[in-house]
Amino acid sequence: MTRQLLVPMDDSETARAALEHALSVFPNDEVTVVHVVDELEAGYGGRPPMTDSGGTDADEPNFFADVREIAAEHDRRVETAVVEGTSAEAILEYVDANDVDGIVMGSEGRSGVSRMLLGSVAEAVTRQASVPVTIVP
Template sequence: MTRRVLVPMDDSEPARAALEHALSVFPNDEVAVVHVVDELEAGYGGRPPVTTGGEADADEPDFFADVRSIAAERDRTVETAVIEGTSAEAILEHAREADVDQIVMGSEGRSGVSRMLLGSVAEAVTRQASVPVTIVP
């Protein structure tokens, strides 16, 4: 039975480590990468969600090219999506809607004042997820 593994992604080393971990530990499962455009950080002019089946999209973050490259090095493809919302809530909602079996995420993405003010996304996801969560340092 193929599992669906969700990897929340930003442009940080812990997120890249989480992707590499997911691709290694779940070699026969579907891996989906999601990037959250956080409305608290982006302000009020948001943009609609964008989903791609692994090919570049004009609205996707630049680091999705790295995501596809990391997957290709392992002869894998990944599904990618850009969603809007508050990070932890958006990740949890996407996990529910996509019927995810496992979440693999980096231990931290934001740093400094942003992390102190907004809290730890990894901690919030771990506490509220209805599926197992693996935190990769």
């Protein structure tokens, strides 16, 4: 039975590592990559709101180009989605609304003692998700 996996994506190396992990460890599962746009951050000089095609209203390069390249390296296709809201809440809402069976996500890159702690988004998702969560360092 094919499962539906969700990989939250931002510009971090840990998010890319999570996508690589999902594509290689779960070769028979469908993967959806979701990017969360926080309207408050975009309104205060952050990244402009993104279109469904992955570009932004300001014609920035396609955010999902790296995602498609990584998928192609694994001879896979992935679905992409853009949602609005605060990161953890938007991810959890997407999971509940879209019949997702599991989440594969990166932790924040840290060093020293704080490395043992998850990033705030990863921790919130792990604590509140209704499905299994795999954290990739």
